Amino acid sequence: MNKHSKIEKMGGCSDIPILKERGQREVFCGLTGIIWLHRKIQDAFFLVVGSRTCAHLLQSAAGVMIFAEPRFGTAILEEKDLAGMADAHEELDREVANLLERRPDIKQLFLVGSCPSEVIKLDLANAAERLSRVYFPKVRVLNFSGSGIETTFTQGEDACLASLVPSLEESDEENLVLVGSLPDIVEDQLIDLINELGVKRVSVLPGRDATKMPMIGSKSKFILVQPFLTDTTEALEKRGALRIEAPFPFGEEGTTLWLNAVRESFGISNDKFELVTAAPRKRAQVGLEKLRGSLQGKTIFFFPDSQLEIPLARFLSRECGMKLIEVGSPYINRSLVDKDLELLDEIPVISEGQDVDLQLDRCKESTPDITVCGLGLANPLEAEGLTTKWAIELVFTPIHGYEQAQDLAELFVRPLKRKEALLI
Ligand code: SF4
Numbered sequence: 001m002n003k004h005s006k007i008e009k010m011g012g013c014s015d016i017p018i019l020k021e022r023g024q025r026e027v028f029c030g031l032t033g034i035i036w037l038h039r040k041i042q043d044a045f046f047l048v049v050g051s052r053t054c055a056h057l058l059q060s061a062a063g064v065m066i067f068a069e070p071r072f073g074t075a076i077l078e079e080k081d082l083a084g085m086a087d088a089h090e091e092l093d094r095e096v097a098n099l100l101e102r103r104p105d106i107k108q109l110f111l112v113g114s115c116p117s118e119v120i121k122l123d124l125a126n127a128a129e130r131l132s133r134v135y136f137p138k139v140r141v142l143n144f145s146g147s148g149i150e151t152t153f154t155q156g157e158d159a160c161l162a163s164l165v166p167s168l169e170e171s172d173e174e175n176l177v178l179v180g181s182l183p184d185i186v187e188d189q190l191i192d193l194i195n196e197l198g199v200k201r202v203s204v205l206p207g208r209d210a211t212k213m214p215m216i217g218s219k220s221k222f223i224l225v226q227p228f229l230t231d232t233t234e235a236l237e238k239r240g241a242l243r244i245e246a247p248f249p250f251g252e253e254g255t256t257l258w259l260n261a262v263r264e265s266f267g268i269s270n271d272k273f274e275l276v277t278a279a280p281r282k283r284a285q286v287g288l289e290k291l292r293g294s295l296q297g298k299t300i301f302f303f304p305d306s307q308l309e310i311p312l313a314r315f316l317s318r319e320c321g322m323k324l325i326e327v328g329s330p331y332i333n334r335s336l337v338d339k340d341l342e343l344l345d346e347i348p349v350i351s352e353g354q355d356v357d358l359q360l361d362r363c364k365e366s367t368p369d370i371t372v373c374g375l376g377l378a379n380p381l382e383a384e385g386l387t388t389k390w391a392i393e394l395v396f397t398p399i400h401g402y403e404q405a406q407d408l409a410e411l412f413v414r415p416l417k418r419k420e421a422l423l424i
Contacts, residue, residue, distance in 0.1 A: 016341055016347055016350060017350070018332060018350050018351070018352050019349055019350065019351040019352070020351070020352050020353055021351060021352070021353045021354050021355040021358065021359070022353050022355070023353075023354060023355025023356065023357070023358065024354070024355065024356050024357070025152075025304070025330070025353065025354035025355075025356060026303070026354070026356050026373075026374050026376050026377055027152040027153050027304060027305055027330055027354070027374060028057075028148075028152065028153040028374070028392075029057070029114075029115070029146060029147060029148030029151060029152065029153070029156070030145065030146035030147065030148070030150070030151030030152065030153065030154075030155045030156025030157075030159060031048060031050075031054055031057055031058060031112065031114065031146035031148075031156055032057070032146075032153050032154075032156060033146065033153070033154060033155075033156030033157040033159075033160060034046045034048070034058065034112065034146065034156065035058070036157075036181060036395070036396065037156075037157060037160055037181060037206070040181040040206060040208070041108065041206050041207070041208065041209065042208050042209045043105060043106060043107040043108060043209040043210055044106070044107070044108040044109070044110060044209075045073070045099065045103065045106040045108070045109050045110070046073075046110045046112050047073055047074070047075055047095065047096070047099065047109060047110065047111055047112065048073070048074045048075070048112045048114060048146065049074075049075050049092065049111055049112065049113060049114060049119050049122065049124060050074055050075075050112075050113075050114030050115070050116065050119060051114065051115070051116050051119075053115075054074055054114045054115075055074035058074065073099070075091070075092060075095040088118070088122050089122070089127060092111075092122070092127055093127075093131070096109065096131055096141075100135060100139060106139060107138070107139055107140065107209065107210040108139070108140050108142065108210050109131070109135075109139055109140070109141045109142070110141075110142050110143065110144060110160060110163070111124045111127060111128050111131075111141065111142070111143040112143070112144060112145070112146045112156075113143065113144070113145035113146065113147055114145075114146060114147050114148075115147045115148050115149055119147075120147070120149075124143040124145075125143055127141075127143070128141045128142055128143035129141075140167060140210065142163045142164065142167065143163060144156075144159035144160050144162070144163040145159055146159065152304075152330040152331070153305060153306055153307075153330070153395075154226070154228040154306045154307050154308075154395065155228060155307075155330075155331070157180070157181060157226070157228065157229070158228055158229045158230060158231050158232050159231060160206075161179065161180075161181075161205055161206060161229060161231075161232040162231035162232045162234070162235045164205065164206060164213065165205075165216070165232065165235035165236055165238075165239060166235070166239075167213075168205075168213055168214060168215060168216045168239070169213075169215045169216075170215065170216070170217050171215030171216060171217040171219070171220060172217050172218075172219060173201065173215075173217075173219060174201065174219040174220070174221070175201035175202070175203065175214070175215065175219070175220050175221070176194065176199050176201065176202045176203075176220075176221050176222070176223070176262065176266075177202075177203055177204065177205055177214040177216065177220060177221070177222040177223075177236075177241070178190065178191070178194075178202065178203075178204045178205070178222070178223060178225055179204075179205045179222050179223065179224050179225065179226075179229055179232060179233075179236070180205075180224055180225035180226030180229055181206055181226075182204075182225055182398075182400055183398045184208070185398065186398045186400050186401050186403075186404060187204055189401050189402075189403055190225070190249065190400070190401055191204070193259060193276060193277070193280070194259070194262055196276045197259070197262065197263060197266070197268050197272060197273065197276050198266070198268055198272065199262065199266050199268075203215070205222075205232070205236075216236065216239045216240075216241050217239070217240055217241070218240035218241070220236075220239075220240070220241040220242070221241065221242045221243075221244055221265055221266075222236055222241050222242070222243055222244065223243070223244040223246060223258070223261065223262060224243070224248070224336065225248070225249060225400060226248070226307075226308070227248055227307050227308060227310065227311055227333075227336050227337050227340075228306065228307035228308070228331075229336070230331075230333045230336065233336065244261050244262060244265045245261065245338075245339055246258045246260075246261030246262075246339055247311065247314065247339040247340045247343060248308075248311035248337075248340060248400075249400045249401055250311050250312060250314075250315040250399060250400060250405075250408060251284070251288070251315040251318075251319040251405045251408065251409075252281055252284035252285050252288060252319060252402060252405050253315075253318060253319055253343075254311065254314065254315055254319075254340075255281075255284070255400070255401050255402050255405070256277060256281060257339075259273070259277060260273065277402075280402035280403065281402060283402060283403070284402040284403070284405035284406070287405055287406030287409075288319055288320065288405055288406060288409055290406070291320070291406065291409040291410060291413050292319075292320055292321055292409075294413045294416060294417070295316070295320040295321060295322050295409065295412060295413060295416075296320070296321035296322075297321060297322075297323065298322050298323070298369040298370065298416065299322070299323045299324075299325050299366070299367075299368045299369045299370075300313070300316060300322050300323070300324060300325065300368055300369065300370045300371075300372065300412075301325045301326050301362075301363050301366060301368035301370070301371045301372070302324075302326065302327045302328050302329075302371075302372045302373075302391075303328050303354070303359060303363070303371065303372065303373035303374065303377060303391070304328035304329050304330040304351070304352070304353070304354050305330065305372070305373065305374050305391035305392070306391055306392075306394060306395050307329050307330060307331060307332075308391075308394055308395070309327050309328060309329045309372070310327055310329060310332070310337045310340050310341060310350070311337065311340045312372075312394065312408075313327040313340075313344070313348070314340040314341075314343050314344060315408065316409075316412065317344060317345065317346070318343060318344075318345065319405075319409075320409055320412070322412075323346075324344070324346070324348035325348055325349065325366045325368050326348055326349040326350075326351060326359075326362060326363070326366070327348055327349070327350050327351070328350075328351040328352075328354065328359065329350075329351070329352055330352070330353065330354070331352060331353070332350070332352045349362070356377075360377070360381075363381070363386070364384065364386075367386070368386065369387060369416065370387050370388070370389055370412060370415055370416065371386050371387065371388045371389070372388070372389045372390075372391050372394075373388055373389075373390070373391060374390070374391055374392070375390060375392065378390055387415045387416060387418075387419045388415065389411065389412060389415050393411065394411065397411060399411070
């Protein structure tokens with residue numbers, strides 16, 4: 001065992017050992033979340049206070065998806081700005097003033113922190129408060145960090161949503177909040193099912209614009225749709241809201257258990273549940289049945305990337321018959337993923353964090369049929385004859401809920417088919 005690795009047994013009902021690694025890692029920083037968040041929150045603008053590297057990341061990662069004037073940008077602080085913090089704050093104020101004058105459609109402005117130490121020293125929380133006062137009530141200014149030192153990939157969304165929570169209006173009525181950003185069509189499907197169950201006051205964090213943000217209070221309940229929302233969960237609990245615990249809504253079983261947790265929490269009858277879910281469940285089962293033969297018995301290895309790994313592994317092993325070798329995740333919050341972990345019939349290596357060289361050795365030794373990994377690892381692994389699946393696709397493709405169950409399985413069938421075709 002290397003000095004960067006140790007196995008810890010976590011307490012709790014599912015006493016599963018977790019291999020903890022703290023070495024070199026190959027994961028995007030939290031700025032990546034802006035790519036989907038700027039599409040989701042229609043009146044928001046993300047101003048990254050960062051370096052040219054940050055600007056390049058956003059342009060290259062998101063550039064292809066932009067068809068209108070983008071709703072994110074980078075305030076690049078030059079050396080001269082950083083020489084004195086007063087100058088840096090003035091520069092930031094100027095950037096914000098220009099932006100808001102040019103773009104009156106912006107109602108929510110996020111100042112997003114990044115890596116350079118000078119940016120870290122710049123107190124963006126203070127800047128956001130000061131600017132909020134200046135532009136109140138037209139624009140709400142918030143801040144969060146997408147820095148690669150503090151965040152990986154999907155943690156950027158967590159930081160963004162957590163920053164929104166204190167600004168949500170207080171409610172003293174019972175309501176349900178779905179937490180995590182989803183493609184609109186998937187969000188609508190889940191809300192429709194919950195409405196049909198009889199829960200009518202349902203909203204989503206993040207709302208599609210400033211007027212559609214949820215209200216929150218001690219009678220609010222919330223359920224996560226994404227497993228990477230640790231800080232957001234804490235922030236909502238601090239506001240008095242109660243989390244409904246459930247496995248995540250991937251596949252037929254995951255979606256059913258997720259909806260069933262809502263059913264239980266709101267005291268809805270089983271008969272009603274059957275009535276509402278029978279048809280979409282059947283569709284999902286039929287869709288999955290078509291693909292199970294291609295995945296049954298195939299082995300899979302997950303490198304840590306999006307924090308979706310544990311719920312996806314549960315779906316692939318239980319609903320598609322795949323064999324899990326290792327399930328790596330950048331960070332594991334047991335209280336959020338325990339419901340998924342408890343469902344695993346066979347416990348694979350569960351690893352948290354990364355020491356990329358050690359993990360590559362384990363992966364190559366186990367020769368999995370599919371390896372889920374980041375873009376940087378995919379090419380070298382393919383060159384060694386392994387079949388890979390880009391983890392980032394799982395974040396950008398609609399995969400939640402009954403109607404997407406087949407598409408989700410299909411994402412794993414495709415690389416296997418490609419491999420077979422190459423071998424013929
Ligand atoms: S890792 Fe840091 S410097 Fe690099 S793009 Fe992300 S925030 Fe910017």
